[in-house]
Amino acid sequence: MENIMVKVKLLFIAVVFLLLISGCAPKYFYHTTHLSSELKITNEYKSDAQIDSLIYPYKAQLDSTMNIVLAVCDTILTKDKPSSNLGNFFCDAIKYIAEKKTGSSIDLAIVNYGGIRLNMISAGNITLGKVYELMPFDNQLVILKIKGDTLATVLDIIAAQGGWPVSGVNFTIKKNSAVNIFINNKTFDITQTYTLVVSDYIANGGDNLNMLKNIPQQKIGFLMRDALVDYLKDMNVQGHKIVANNTQRIKNVE
Amino acid sequence: MWNRKSFIKASAAAATLIATGQFPLNAMVSKDDETTLTILHTNDVHSRIEPFPMDGGKNQGMGGAAARLSLIKSIRKENSNILLLDVGDIWQGTPYFNFFNGAVEYKVMNEMGYDASTLGNHDFDIGLEGLKKHLPSAKFSMLNANYDFVDTILNGMIDPYKIFDKNGVKVGVFGIGIELNGLVPANMYGNVKYNDPIKTANIIAEKLKNELGCNFIICLSHLGFKYENKKVSDEILCTSTKNIDLILGGHTHTFFEKPLTYKNLDGKEVLLNQAGWAGLMLGRLDFKFKKMSEKKYFKYSNTFIGKS
Numbered sequence: 001m002e003n004i005m006v007k008v009k010l011l012f013i014a015v016v017f018l019l020l021i022s023g024c025a026p027k028y029f030y031h032t033t034h035l036s037s038e039l040k041i042t043n044e045y046k047s048d049a050q051i052d053s054l055i056y057p058y059k060a061q062l063d064s065t066m067n068i069v070l071a072v073c074d075t076i077l078t079k080d081k082p083s084s085n086l087g088n089f090f091c092d093a094i095k096y097i098a099e100k101k102t103g104s105s106i107d108l109a110i111v112n113y114g115g116i117r118l119n120m121i122s123a124g125n126i127t128l129g130k131v132y133e134l135m136p137f138d139n140q141l142v143i144l145k146i147k148g149d150t151l152a153t154v155l156d157i158i159a160a161q162g163g164w165p166v167s168g169v170n171f172t173i174k175k176n177s178a179v180n181i182f183i184n185n186k187t188f189d190i191t192q193t194y195t196l197v198v199s200d201y202i203a204n205g206g207d208n209l210n211m212l213k214n215i216p217q218q219k220i221g222f223l224m225r226d227a228l229v230d231y232l233k234d235m236n237v238q239g240h241k242i243v244a245n246n247t248q249r250i251k252n253v254e
Numbered sequence: 255m256w257n258r259k260s261f262i263k264a265s266a267a268a269a270t271l272i273a274t275g276q277f278p279l280n281a282m283v284s285k286d287d288e289t290t291l292t293i294l295h296t297n298d299v300h301s302r303i304e305p306f307p308m309d310g311g312k313n314q315g316m317g318g319a320a321a322r323l324s325l326i327k328s329i330r331k332e333n334s335n336i337l338l339l340d341v342g343d344i345w346q347g348t349p350y351f352n353f354f355n356g357a358v359e360y361k362v363m364n365e366m367g368y369d370a371s372t373l374g375n376h377d378f379d380i381g382l383e384g385l386k387k388h389l390p391s392a393k394f395s396m397l398n399a400n401y402d403f404v405d406t407i408l409n410g411m412i413d414p415y416k417i418f419d420k421n422g423v424k425v426g427v428f429g430i431g432i433e434l435n436g437l438v439p440a441n442m443y444g445n446v447k448y449n450d451p452i453k454t455a456n457i458i459a460e461k462l463k464n465e466l467g468c469n470f471i472i473c474l475s476h477l478g479f480k481y482e483n484k485k486v487s488d489e490i491l492c493t494s495t496k497n498i499d500l501i502l503g504g505h506t507h508t509f510f511e512k513p514l515t516y517k518n519l520d521g522k523e524v525l526l527n528q529a530g531w532a533g534l535m536l537g538r539l540d541f542k543f544k545k546m547s548e549k550k551y552f553k554y555s556n557t558f559i560g561k562s
């Protein structure tokens with residue numbers, strides 16, 4: 001591995017004397033020197049036996065279950081705004097499982113940007129442990145029947161935040177609003193009611209989506225994480241690798 | 255301890271030297287009169303007990319509790335006058351939290367000798383019961399000043415601030431948390447009342463400085479670095495408060511290459527630093543204090559942990 005890279009920058013050296021007078025008596029003087037250095041440590045600090053022995057029993061227990069391979073990822077998936085292949089994968093998976101569990105079609109899936117907890121998944125084996133890191137929260141899948149006007153408000157909030165992971169919906173962000181909205185390739189109709197799958201965190205108004213709070217929730221008794229696990233297992237059984245879907249479902253106006 | 259009388263006397267002497275144009279800088283204070291305090295800090299470690307796996311990812315091999323302790327130990331050899339601090343979101347992010355419910359993270363922090371931490375939003379992820387269960391095992395102080403726990407089962411378990419005597423330097427440390435409503439499910443934080451961070455920080459810092467005579471004041475803030483909208487942030491905290499010397503941030507997972515300097519309400523310098531997330535970086539700031547002066551030399555190094 002690389003050596004220790006030590007970059008020491010003498011950014012600023014200053015000596016300042018400040019005499020503050022209270023009445024006629026000098027109160028204090030002030031004297032500063034700024035010395036700044038920037039150190040990047042590579043593999044020097046590798047391990048510590050004290051910690052290794054503390055975590056060993058826990059690690060052994062986790063390794064026995066968490067290293068199970070669920071599926072194989074063909075390419076690296078990364079999370080980004082306004083749209084990304086990791087976001088597309090995540091939302092396609094929960095939409096697929098929500099449809100499978102309910103036996104009816106779901107129009108769209110939305111996940112809050114902060115709800116996906118890894119910035120990337122490497123190509124290769126996707127283990128159960130990786131899915132826990134991707135979705136550590138014990139959030140449930142919830143299905144909502146959402147009116148067009150409420151959905152428009154939600155999409156505007158997503159647009160104002162620069163885009164969230166979605167499935168089943170495409171739109172353009174223009175001046176912090178969602179425009180050119182298509183639901184399953186059909187022009188969005190504000191008078192229609194749509195079926196939406198989200199986490200209970202979002203359905204309960206999390207990430208300031210208060211407008212969702214009053215919509216009756218259909219719970220399917222399934223964790224988001226378990227949905228990802230089942231989706232990966234299904235893909236594996238069907239002989240599919242996980243491939244990157246690079247469609248820009250949400251894009252910024254040109 | 256540095257009392258006010260000797261402080262003024264020494265200052266008067268210094269003033270004379272300056273006035274007459276003869277101030278041999280190093281001769282003015284003897285070695286015994288100065289002390290270096292090293293502040294080490296992490297934030298948003300998110301249950302990263304092990305280093306990132308060797309899977310070709312950007313952070314592969316980086317971080318991990320063992321590497322962090324090894325680094326901390328080497329710094330302790332250099333200088334034993336250390337404060338080791340965390341800025342919250344200790345929990346949530348790897349199966350260590352899902353399967354062992356918070357026990358491992360606190361054990362590891364005890365082992366490293368953390369002095370204090372504050373509460374991040376994810377530290378409420380197993381509810382108030384989870385904190386009630388684990389806080390007694392923490393050998394570090396859990397500090398927060400703007401959450402009111404009076405009507406909860408945590409009443410009396412979380413102090414607003416703590417004063418550390420570090421070689422005669424009185425260091426006041428307090429914690430500030432982010433608004434939980436809309437961020438944390440309501441059933442997780444129950445009757446915790448959120449008080450205004452700016453107002454609270456000003457009240458506590460004033461008390462630490464003027465009533466309790468602290469020489470140096472540190473705020474552990476889980477508000478987040480800055481936002482596009484007007485949402486309260488560390489940047490706003492820096493410029494809307496007084497009496498704070500250093501703010502250590504978190505929540506936004508921001509890797510600071512170097513601490514930022516702001517002017518506070520009094521026009522005085524306040525420093526802000528944040529060490530990314532996941533135990534990938536250890537923030538470090540060194541302050542040199544001299545008996546007769548207000549605040550002294552300062553240097554820093556934010557260090558990435560593990561392989562690059």
Ligand SMILES: [Zn+2]
Binds near residue numbers: 343375476505
């Ligand atoms: Zn946080």
